[in-house]
Amino acid sequence: MPAGGRVKGAEATRLYREIMQPIYWCDDCRMVVIGSCSWCSRDGLRRLRLSQPGDIRPAHEHDVAVIREALEYSVGRRAAQRLLPGGMVFLNKVQAIDAADEVVAGGLVIGTRIYDVYRRRWLFKPDREGAVLVVEEKLGHYAVLRRKPREGEIVEKNELLEADLPGEPGLYVAFSAPGGVYGVAKTLERGGLRVLKTWVQRRRVEKPVPAGDRSRLLEVFSERLERLEREAVEFLENRVKGLGDVMVAVSGGKDSTVAAALAVKAGLRRAYFFDTGIEFPETIETAHRVAQTLGLDMAEISAGNTFWRALRLFGPPARDYRWCCKVVKFAPLAKALKPLVKTRLVTVTGQRGYESTQRAMAGKLSPSATTGRRDLLAAPIQEWTSLDVYAYIWREKLPLNPLYEMGYERVGCYLCPTSRLAEIDVARKRHREMWQRWEDYLHRYARSRGLPRIWVDYGFWRWRFSYPSEMMHLAYRLGVNPHRMLEKLIVSHAPHSIEYSREGVCHTLHLLDVNHDPREVFDLLKTTGLRDRARLEPDGTIVVVDEEQDIVLRLRPNGVLEVCGKGLQRASPRRLAAMARKILAPAYMSGACYGCEVCVAACPTGAMKAAHKVDVGRCASCQTCTFVCPAGGKLAHHAVLSLENALAAERQSSRRGGRL
Structure with a gap:
């Protein structure tokens, strides 16, 4: 995988x-240690078993109150008193549909705080040491099983030998079983427990x-x-x-x-400080305090009301459609920095490898995806943990954005779709x-659609084109079909219909809010490799013929895409959809352009001279x-989904009819 890529799973x-x-x-220092302990130099440290x-x-005062x-x-009040003995508490972010953090308190990984999106609390x-103590000391809700269970x-x-179960379903219960087995289960509506996790506890719990x-x-x-600072400088x-x-x-963020x-x-x-126009007031204030404290020569750049104007065209940004970063941040920032840079821009950033796989693979020096092909990003704290960052801020007495102390794990725009519901509540x-x-x-x-x-x-608005499985389950639990919500979002951009002509059946997509220039689109077809196979009619209609499948695709000047031909029933829906995307992409680039010029910055050959203006010879x-x-x-891409689904359904229906 190349540097700067994105990986998942294994x-x-x-x-x-x-x-x-x-x-x-460190039991002597009663503190978390990364590497070795500078205070007592003790060798016998106890490793904490944390998730990747x-x-x-550190947990702030607000976080500790939430945990308690x-x-x-x-679990119960006695559990809170026993498992939170005082002093600093630490958090380790873990994967979940919303907010979730492992909690380290009193030298133990006591469990995980989880924001329940259904209960909104x-x-x-x-878990682990915390679960063992809850069962052994009967600190709250717990269970003792008669036999060893399997996960799931x-x-x-x-089948419970002894238990103190909560009165409502969906809560977590620690349990023990024969053979030194411990685990965590979830209470069910019909009674009983669903086992989530088991392990054999071999060592004594401190x-x-x-x-x-x-x-x-x-x-x-x-x-x-001192070592991290020296290496970074x-x-x-x-x-x-x-x-x-x-x-x-x-x-305005800590990093x-x-x-x-x-x-x-x-x-x-x-x-430089870039104000997207949708920043928290605390973030702007912190940026100014940082500049004053450090004596920075800081240029201030603002996107003004770009976001609210672009919102009318693109709709709400989502985790799977973050147009806001490109339109509101990358493009205005690149334009504003251009007169400030004589050679190549090298941006010193707070990027850290722990934040994502993409950043972990980027390295300390990487190409900039924001400002231009030749520009670079320099990340001096690439290998730092979040705790290193906080410790350095406290040691150097640097300004800290107060939002962190209110429950925010990371600070961005106030309506960022990556925000967790727990943060949105704040x-x-x-x-x-x-x-x-x-x-x-x-x-x-929502009402208009x-x-x-x-x-x-x-918080379903935080996704546009597909929901993760947890959100799908939540929708069903709330009595709503998540697939219908997604269909309404897709249809709102490009309604699909079936019409009939002398060519037979024609599938049509009606592109909404797209006012394209046929000549521009014809030239932009070069970017998708279709220009040599296309022709531009005098009335502005663009025609692409797939002779092998006996299909004709026409993009009308009024934004209607027609897919017609005698070969529709036997054609591959996926292949047809891919061709339709290659026509619609240039149409959207021309007709729904906001002038961000991200295409210009990304073009490896310099063929994109301006927004949706291509040099055909260099492309x-x-x-x-x-x-x-x-x-x-x-x-x-997603405008074609309704077309692809309709073609697939028609083909499947035709096959069933043939078998009958």
Whole structure:
């Protein structure tokens, strides 16, 4: 996999295994340790068993209150008192449909706090050491089974030797079974338990003890922070200086703050802050405080109301359709920085490998996907954990965005679709007017497309084209068909219909909000490799003939795509859809363009001279421009889905009729 790629599954597991640093607990110092302990130099450290990638961070006062309340609600008050003995608590983000963090308290991994999107509240799942203590000391809800269960198995009530079960379904229960087996199960509506996880507890569980405070953490991390700082500054001085015009990207987040402080120590003070127009007030204020504290020469760039204007064309951004990054951030930023850069822009960023597989593979120096083909990103804290970042901020007394102390794990735009519902609840309470404006828009959008209220209330708006399995289950639980919601979103962009002509059946797509220039689209067909097979009629109709399948595709000037021909019934729906996408991508690039010029920055041959303006002679038909275009990429791809589904259904019906 090339640097900067994206991996999932087993590949992601292997990648994180390579970068994950072992995290220990020092019983003498009563503190988390990464590597060795600088305070007592003890060798006998106890390793904490954390999930990948192990990007541990401190829990703030708000987080500890959330954990305590979740423990009391899910397990019991005695469990909260026993498992949270005092001192610093630490969190390790784990994969979930919403917010979820493993909790390290008193030197033990006591379990996981999980935000339940159905209940809209935090729950607590005891795990490992925490689960063992709950059962052994009967700290709250627990169960003792008569036999060893299998993971995924349902255990009936009559199979419980001893139990104190919660009165409502869907809560987590720690249990024990013969043979030193412990586990975690979930209560069912009909009674009984569904076993989620089991393990054999072979070593004695230490008792939780009050952890050290922040000053102890800084003592334990002192040598580590000095080494990390030295390596980062040397990297900036020896490898980054001289590569071009170096500027620090200040975002108002914790990581960029540390990167900026390190850059100043390396003699780099030029910086910029980009305001997307949908930032939290706290973020803007923090960026200004960082610049003042560090003495940065910081340029301020603003996108103004670009987001709200583009919203009318693209609709709400989503996790699987983040047009906002390209239109609101990348393009305006590249344009604004151009006059400030004489050679090549090298941006010092707070990027860390623990944040995603893509960033983990990027390395300390990588090509910029934001500002131009020749530009670079320099990441001096690429190998730092989140706890390293916090410790450095505390040691250097750097400004910290207060949103972190209110429950935010990461800070971005206030309506970012990657936000978790737990964070959205914080934004709704703290910035009512800002959030009300966004929520009012979402409700208007939902009503115009016949979407149910849960699309807004339960955060389904954060996906446009497909839902993860957990959200599918949530929709059914709420009495709504998730497939119907997705169909309404797709049809709202390109309704499909079937018409009849002398050529037989014609499938048509009606492109909404697309006002394309036929001549431009004809030239842009070069980008998808269809221009040599197409012809432009005098009336502006673009015609592409697939002689092998006996199919004709016509894109009318009014934005109607027709797919006709005698070969429709025997043609491959997937092949036809692929050809339709190659026509629609240029149509969307021309007719739904917002002028972001991401296509220009991404073109490897320089053929894209301006937004949707291609030099046919230089174009290599690599389709890079169509993939990165927020209109020609995702919108064109999903506009064809209804056509592909209809063709597949018609072909299947024809086959069934033939068998009859």
